[in-house]
Amino acid sequence: MANVASTTASAGTEVTARALREAVFAGLITLGLFVLFVGLETDQNIRNELVLRQRWGLLAVFVAVATVGRFLIVAYVQPWLAQRKAARVAAPDIAKRESFFSRNFAKIAIVALVLYPPVILALVGVQGSLKWVDNFGIQILIYVMLAWGLNIVVGLAGLLDLGYVAFYAVGAYSYALLSSYFGLSFWVLLPIAGILAALWGVILGFPVLRLRGDYLAIVTLAFGEIIRLVLINWTEVTKGTFGVSGIAKATLFGIKFDASKDGFAALFGLPMSSAYYKIFLFYLILALALLTAFVTIRLRRMPIGRAWEALREDEIACRSLGINTTMTKLTAFATGAMFGGIAGSFFAVRQGFVSPESFVFLESAVILAIVVLGGMGSLTGIAIAAVVMVGGTEILRELTFLKVIFGPTFTPELYRMLIFGLAMVVVMVWKPRGFVGSREPTAFLHERKAISGSFTKEGHG
Amino acid sequence: MALETTTMTNDPILKVEHLSMRFGGLMAINDFSFEAARGEITALIGPNGAGKTTVFNCITGFYKPTMGMITMRQRSGGEFLLERLPDFEIAKRAKVARTFQNIRMFSGLTVLENLLVAQHNKLMLASGFTILGLLGFPAYRQASKESIEVAKHWLEMASLIDRADDPAGDLPYGAQRRLEIARAMCTGPELLCLDEPAAGLNPRESLALNDLLQTIRGETGTSILLIEHDMSVVMEISDHVVVLEYGQKISDGNPDYVKNDPKVIAAYLGVEDEEVEEVIEEIEEIESEQGGMTQ
Ligand SMILES: Nc1ncnc2c1ncn2[C@@H]1O[C@H](COP(=O)(O)OP(=O)(O)OP(=O)(O)O)[C@@H](O)[C@H]1O
Ligand SMILES: [Mg+2]
Numbered sequence: 001m002a003n004v005a006s007t008t009a010s011a012g013t014e015v016t017a018r019a020l021r022e023a024v025f026a027g028l029i030t031l032g033l034f035v036l037f038v039g040l041e042t043d044q045n046i047r048n049e050l051v052l053r054q055r056w057g058l059l060a061v062f063v064a065v066a067t068v069g070r071f072l073i074v075a076y077v078q079p080w081l082a083q084r085k086a087a088r089v090a091a092p093d094i095a096k097r098e099s100f101f102s103r104n105f106a107k108i109a110i111v112a113l114v115l116y117p118p119v120i121l122a123l124v125g126v127q128g129s130l131k132w133v134d135n136f137g138i139q140i141l142i143y144v145m146l147a148w149g150l151n152i153v154v155g156l157a158g159l160l161d162l163g164y165v166a167f168y169a170v171g172a173y174s175y176a177l178l179s180s181y182f183g184l185s186f187w188v189l190l191p192i193a194g195i196l197a198a199l200w201g202v203i204l205g206f207p208v209l210r211l212r213g214d215y216l217a218i219v220t221l222a223f224g225e226i227i228r229l230v231l232i233n234w235t236e237v238t239k240g241t242f243g244v245s246g247i248a249k250a251t252l253f254g255i256k257f258d259a260s261k262d263g264f265a266a267l268f269g270l271p272m273s274s275a276y277y278k279i280f281l282f283y284l285i286l287a288l289a290l291l292t293a294f295v296t297i298r299l300r301r302m303p304i305g306r307a308w309e310a311l312r313e314d315e316i317a318c319r320s321l322g323i324n325t326t327m328t329k330l331t332a333f334a335t336g337a338m339f340g341g342i343a344g345s346f347f348a349v350r351q352g353f354v355s356p357e358s359f360v361f362l363e364s365a366v367i368l369a370i371v372v373l374g375g376m377g378s379l380t381g382i383a384i385a386a387v388v389m390v391g392g393t394e395i396l397r398e399l400t401f402l403k404v405i406f407g408p409t410f411t412p413e414l415y416r417m418l419i420f421g422l423a424m425v426v427v428m429v430w431k432p433r434g435f436v437g438s439r440e441p442t443a444f445l446h447e448r449k450a451i452s453g454s455f456t457k458e459g460h461g
Numbered sequence: 462m463a464l465e466t467t468t469m470t471n472d473p474i475l476k477v478e479h480l481s482m483r484f485g486g487l488m489a490i491n492d493f494s495f496e497a498a499r500g501e502i503t504a505l506i507g508p509n510g511a512g513k514t515t516v517f518n519c520i521t522g523f524y525k526p527t528m529g530m531i532t533m534r535q536r537s538g539g540e541f542l543l544e545r546l547p548d549f550e551i552a553k554r555a556k557v558a559r560t561f562q563n564i565r566m567f568s569g570l571t572v573l574e575n576l577l578v579a580q581h582n583k584l585m586l587a588s589g590f591t592i593l594g595l596l597g598f599p600a601y602r603q604a605s606k607e608s609i610e611v612a613k614h615w616l617e618m619a620s621l622i623d624r625a626d627d628p629a630g631d632l633p634y635g636a637q638r639r640l641e642i643a644r645a646m647c648t649g650p651e652l653l654c655l656d657e658p659a660a661g662l663n664p665r666e667s668l669a670l671n672d673l674l675q676t677i678r679g680e681t682g683t684s685i686l687l688i689e690h691d692m693s694v695v696m697e698i699s700d701h702v703v704v705l706e707y708g709q710k711i712s713d714g715n716p717d718y719v720k721n722d723p724k725v726i727a728a729y730l731g732v733e734d735e736e737v738e739e740v741i742e743e744i745e746e747i748e749s750e751q752g753g754m755t756q
Contacts, residue, residue, distance in 0.1 A: 295595070298595055299591070299595070302584075302588055302591050302595065302601075303577075303580075303581050303584035303585045303588060303591070304585070304588075304591045306570075306574060306577055306578050306581070307578065307581055309567070309569070309570060309574075310567045310570065310578040312569075313566075313567035313568060313569050313570060314565050314566070314567055316523070316561075316565060317561070317565040317566065317567065318549075318578075319523075319548045319549045319552070320521065320523075320548070320552055320558070320559050320561070320565075320645075321549075321552055321558070321578060321579045321581060321644070321645075321648055322549050322550075322551075322552030322553030322581065322582050322648055323549055323578075323581050323582075324549050324553075325549065331591075439569060441570070441571045441573075441574060441626065442574060442577075443571075443573055443574060443577060443609065444571070444573065444625070444626045445573055445609070445613065445616075445622075445625040445626055446625060446626055447626055448626070449571075449626050449627070451569060451570075451571065451628045452628070455568050455569045455628040455629075455630035455631060456568075456569030456628075457568070457569055
C-alpha cells in the first residue's frame with residue numbers, strides 16, 4: 001500500500017515538474033512569436049511620421065496566458081482526460097441511456113425557437129429586442145438554412161461544392177430584380193427564386209458533374225466567382241457594385257409593416273416599431289429552415305435520398321445497381337441550390353439591399369465550415385455548429401470588456417476569422433467527424449442503431 | 462453433361478462474339494467468343510491477368526470493348542446489345558447484375574439499406590420520381606413495404622438477417638461477399654455475374670456460398686456467370702467452363718472435359734506445349750492411383 005501511494009505521489013510531482021517545464025517553454029515561444037507583433041506597434045503621429053509604440057503590458061498578458069494555460073493543460077487537463085479514457089475502456093458496455101433531453105432535442109429546440117421572440121420582448125422590451133431577434137436569431141437561422149441546403153450536396157451526396165454562395169446570390173438577385181422591375185410580391189417570388197436557383201444548379205451541374213473530387217471543388221469555386229463577377233459587371237441590370245436598393249418588404253397576408261394607417265402596428269394598436277417586422281422575419285426564416293429540414297428528412301427515406309448517400313459511399317457500385325448517377329447528382333445539386341436560392345431571396349427581403357459584396361467566397365467557406373463542423377449529414381449537428389460559429393462571431397461584438405485589456409482601439413470582430421480557424425482546429429482534433437458524427441439509418445428491421453462515423457465515407461466527387 | 466451442352470447452345474442468355482479489348486499496346490482480350498446458357502452456371506477461369514475481370518467489365522458496360530458484340534437475350538425474348546448501353550442501363554434494362562473482385566459495398570449504410578438501394582429503380586417509379594412520395598401518396602408506402610420484404614427474403618437466403626441493422630462496413634469479410642450477392646439479387650437480374658465470390662473465404666464459408674448459388678439458380682432461375690480461382694467451387698457447381706489465357710479462349714466445355722484438356726493443364730501449370738503430353742500422363746497416373754485408393 002505504502003508503495004502504491006509513494007509511486008502515485010512521485011508520479012504527481014513528476015507531472016508537475018513536466019508541466020512547469022513545458023509552461024516555461026510555451027511562454028518563451030509566445031514571447032518570441034509575439035514580441036514584434038504585439039509588443040511593438042507602428043503608428044502615425046500628427047505629422048504623418050511613423051512612430052513605434054511599445055505595448056509591453058499587452059505582451060505580458062499574452063505570455064502569461066500561454067504559460068498558465070500550458071501549465072493547466074499538462075498538469076490537470078491531460079491527466080484528467082487520460083483517466084476518463086481509462087475509465088471508459090474499463091467499463092465499455094454500460095448501455096448508453098439517452099437522456100430525455102437528447103432524445104427530444106429537436107422538439108425542445110423548435111419550441112424554444114418559437115418562444116424566443118416573445119421571451120426576448122418581455123425581457124428587454126421592444127427596442128432592445130431588435131438586436132437579439134435580428135443579429136442573433138435571423139442571422140443564425142439564415143446560416144442554418146444555408147448549411148442544411150449545402151448538406152444535401154456535401155453531406156448526403158458527397159459532392160464537394162465550394163461555390164454554394166452562387167445559388168444564394170441567384171436567389172437574392174432574382175427577388176431584388178424581379179420585384180423592382182416587375183413589382184412582383186415576395187410570396188410569388190420566393191418559390192420562383194428557388195426554382196431559378198435550382199435551374200442554375202442544373203445548368204452548372206451538366207458539364208461539371210462528370211468531374212470528381214478536387215476538380216469538382218475547383219470548378220464550383222470558379223462558378224461562384226463567375227456569378228459574382230457577372231453581378232458586378234452587368235451594370236445595366238444589376239447596377240454593379242452599387243447593388244440594388246429599395247427592395248420591397250414582405251407582407252403578412254397583405255398587411256404591410258410600415259407606419260401607414262393600415263400597417264401592422266396601427267392595425268393591432270401597437271406603437272410603431274421595426275421590431276415587429278423583424279419578429280415576422282424571424283418566424284418566416286424559422287419556417288423556411290424547418291421546411292428545409294422536413295424535406296431533407298423526407299428525402300432521405302426516399303429512393304433518391306438513399307441513392308445520394310449510396311453515391312457518397314461508392315459511385316461504381318451505384319451504377320452496377322442500375323442507378324443513373326448523373327441524374328442522381330443533378331437532383332442533389334438542384335435541391336441544394338433551390339434551398340440556397342430561397343434563403344437568398346429571404347436575405348434580400350431582410351436587408352432591403354443586395355450587392356455582390358455579400359456573395360464572396362468567404363461566405364461559401366463559412367457555410368461549408370458549418371456543415372463539416374456539425375458533422376456531415378446531421379441536421380442537429382449542423383444547427384449546433386451554426387449557432388456556435390455565427391452566434392460566436394456576433395458575441396465577439398458584445399465583448400466590450402476586452403477593450404479594457406487590449407486597449408481602446410481593439411475591435412474584436414477583426415479577430416473573427418482567427419477564432420473561426422482556431423475553433424475548427426479544436427473541434428476537428430476533438431471530434432474529427434463533427435459535433436454529431438454518427439448517421440441515422442433510414443430504415444430498420446429490428447432496432448434503429450446509429451451508425452458510427454468511422455464507417456461512413458465523405459465521398460470523393 | 463453432354464446433353465446439357467447441346468441444350469445450352471439452343472437458348473443462350475448471353476452471347477459474346479469476337480470480343481476484343483485493347484489498353485494502349487496491351488491486347489487484354491483478343492477475339493474472345495463464348496455463350497452462357499439460360500438457367501446454368503457458367504464459369505470463366507484462367508490464370509492471373511488472363512483478362513477475366515476485363516470480360517466482366519465489358520459485359521456490364523464499365524469498359525467499352527474495342528471490338529465485338531455482346532448480346533443479352535431475356536426470358537421475354539427482348540434482346541440487348543450490351544456494348545451499346547451505358548453501364549447503369551445494363552443493370553436497369555438488360556437485367557444483368559454483378560459483384561466486384563474487391564468488394565464494393567455502401568459501408569456507411571446498414572445491411573438493409575444496401576439492399577434497398579439496389580431496388581432503386583422500382584421504388585423510384587413507385588414514388589412518382591420522388592414527387593408523389595414526398596407528398597405522402599400511399600402507393601409509395603406500399604412499395605416501400607414490399608421492398609423491405611424482398612430485402613428480408615434475400616437477407617435470410619444469405620443468412621444475414623441478424624445483422625440487418627448493422628453498418629455493412631462492420632461485417633466480416635465472408636458476410637460482405639454474401640451481402641454483395643444478395644444486393645445484386647435485389648435488382649431482380651436474369652444474369653448474375655460474380656467476380657471471384659469465393660476469394661478469401663474459409664472452406665466452410667465456401668461451402669455455404671455454393672449452396673447459396675445453387676439455391677439462387679434453383680429458386681429464381683437466374684443464370685450465373687462466375688469467375689473463380691477455387692477449382693473445388695468451379696468443378697462442384699458449374700455446368701459449363703470457359704478457360705481464358707492471355708485474353709484468348711483456350712478451352713470451352715463441361716467441367717470434366719476442361720479439367721482434362723491438355724491446354725488447360727499446361728496453362729495452369731505453366732509448361733511448354735511439348736511437355737504437355739508428359740504432364741497429362743503424370744496426372745493420369747496420379748488419378749488412377751487415387752481412384753485405386755478410394756476403391
Ligand atoms: N483499365 C485498365 N487499363 C490498363 N490495363 C488494364 C486495365 N484493366 C485491366 N488491364 C490489364 O488487362 C489484363 C487483364 O486484367 P484482368 O483484371 O482482366 O485479369 P484477371 O483475369 O481478372 O486477373 P485476376 O485473376 O488477377 O483477377 C492485365 O494485364 C491488366 O493489367
Ligand atoms: Mg480479376
